[in-house]
Amino acid sequence: MTAPRLEIDLDKIHHNARTLVDRLGARGISVTGVTKAVLGAPEIAAALIRAGVVALGDSRIGNIATLRGARIVAPIMLIRSPMLSQVEKVVAQAETSFNTELDVVSALSQAAIAARRTHGIMLMVELGDLREGIMPGDLESFVHAMLDFPGTALRGIGTNLACRSGVAPDARNMAELSVLADSIDATFGHRLRPRLGSAAGSGLEIVSGGNSANLQWALSGADTGRINDLRLGEAILLGCEPLRRQPIEGLYTDAFTLIAEVIETKVKPSKPWGDIAQTAFGATPTPATDRISEPAAEQSRTTQTILALGRQDIDPDGLLPPAGIDILGASSDHLIVDSGGSRLSVGAEVRFQLNYSALLRAMTSPFVVQVVKTASGCRQSKTKQPPESVQLEFQAAS
Numbered sequence: 001m002t003a004p005r006l007e008i009d010l011d012k013i014h015h016n017a018r019t020l021v022d023r024l025g026a027r028g029i030s031v032t033g034v035t036k037a038v039l040g041a042p043e044i045a046a047a048l049i050r051a052g053v054v055a056l057g058d059s060r061i062g063n064i065a066t067l068r069g070a071r072i073v074a075p076i077m078l079i080r081s082p083m084l085s086q087v088e089k090v091v092a093q094a095e096t097s098f099n100t101e102l103d104v105v106s107a108l109s110q111a112a113i114a115a116r117r118t119h120g121i122m123l124m125v126e127l128g129d130l131r132e133g134i135m136p137g138d139l140e141s142f143v144h145a146m147l148d149f150p151g152t153a154l155r156g157i158g159t160n161l162a163c164r165s166g167v168a169p170d171a172r173n174m175a176e177l178s179v180l181a182d183s184i185d186a187t188f189g190h191r192l193r194p195r196l197g198s199a200a201g202s203g204l205e206i207v208s209g210g211n212s213a214n215l216q217w218a219l220s221g222a223d224t225g226r227i228n229d230l231r232l233g234e235a236i237l238l239g240c241e242p243l244r245r246q247p248i249e250g251l252y253t254d255a256f257t258l259i260a261e262v263i264e265t266k267v268k269p270s271k272p273w274g275d276i277a278q279t280a281f282g283a284t285p286t287p288a289t290d291r292i293s294e295p296a297a298e299q300s301r302t303t304q305t306i307l308a309l310g311r312q313d314i315d316p317d318g319l320l321p322p323a324g325i326d327i328l329g330a331s332s333d334h335l336i337v338d339s340g341g342s343r344l345s346v347g348a349e350v351r352f353q354l355n356y357s358a359l360l361r362a363m364t365s366p367f368v369v370q371v372v373k374t375a376s377g378c379r380q381s382k383t384k385q386p387p388e389s390v391q392l393e394f395q396a397a398s
């Protein structure tokens with residue numbers, strides 16, 4: 001079979017999603033399944049929907065177009081602020097988007113009116129991680145201004161932590177989000193669109209507490225307040241929580257496996273020799289005394305193996321090799337490993353687990369083939385198509 005390839009076990013992803021949907025459901029929290037790490041792969045999205053997620057979330061409109069192209073009809077949220085240049089596409093493909101800028105809400109409003117639709121707005125609030133979000137003190141005036149835009153409906157508020165700065169979700173910042181939701185309801189509740197099946201002016205429908213990093217807080221037994229939704233990607237796909245990267249009890253951590261093939265195995269000196277300058281990726285020898293290595297003839301020997309896998313395919317720092325194999329280095333196209341006592345012959349395959357960064361790169365690389373496995377069989381997925389939004393646009397030279 002072709003390599004490198006990413007084996008995707010849909011049943012394990014389904015199990016992980018179902019388990020989290022059940023555990024959070026018991027705490028009154030629904031799950032929005034986030035598909036950005038898998039480029040909006042429709043089969044994975046369908047497994048999440050079967051597992052009971054209430055909506056899908058993706059940060060790229062191109063991935064959302066992939067989902068819609070595959071006739072996924074679940075509600076989809078764009079979980080990054082729309083670009084002004086893409087508001088028409090956003091209104092056409094996603095029911096709801098995450099917003100922090102009035103100019104963008106205004107443009108969405110115009111696009112929604114032109115398309116004769118109502119576009120849902122989630123407002124993101126900054127609670128300390130210093131990524132996206134309206135400062136809490138500015139939220140009320142933002143809502144006041146946006147309620148004047150026709151064609152849009154405020155559906156809820158949310159926050160995102162533990163991404164840029166690693167700020168952990170806790171009782172304090174989650175309580176702050178609940179207080180903000182209460183105060184918006186108190187001030188503007190009568191002007192919000194009624195939720196399905198409830199009286200007019202019943203308040204914000206969604207209070208989205210965060211991502212996989214919120215699980216520990218949400219399942220700790222702490223008061224969850226107004227938080228009634230979490231957006232989960234990594235926890236479902238990799239079965240681990242992102243604050244300390246610990247496996248989550250009862251989930252599979254091996255739904256994705258990367259398989260690479262050996263192209264060279266040789267006994268070589270254990271260190272480089274010659275005058276040593278920068279590597280292909282800019283690493284410099286430290287300390288400076290390492291610049292001249294021992295002559296090759298005087299060194300101990302090791303068996304080093306090369307796999308046809310590199311930085312164009314994965315993030316080498318995010319690969320977990322099988323027991324007995326150590327990763328020594330990586331370039332664009334070569335992964336150098338030490339297989340200890342056991343000799344890996346040319347043509348042999350080695351299976352790795354991946355962290356979030358390696359998974360993202362493997363999914364994005366055109367060189368890594370995806371093989372989807374289910375209980376009923378195994379098949380190679382379609383060749384990757386560039387998502388709509390990254391297709392090259394040619395402009396005639398003027």
Ligand SMILES: *Cc1c(COP(=O)(O)O)cnc(C)c1O
Pocket residue numbers: 034036059079080160210211212213231232233234235242
């Ligand atoms: C990526 C992302 C998520 C999902 O994060 P995970 O850690 O993969 O669960 C949730 N919300 C937003 C805004 C995101 O960008």
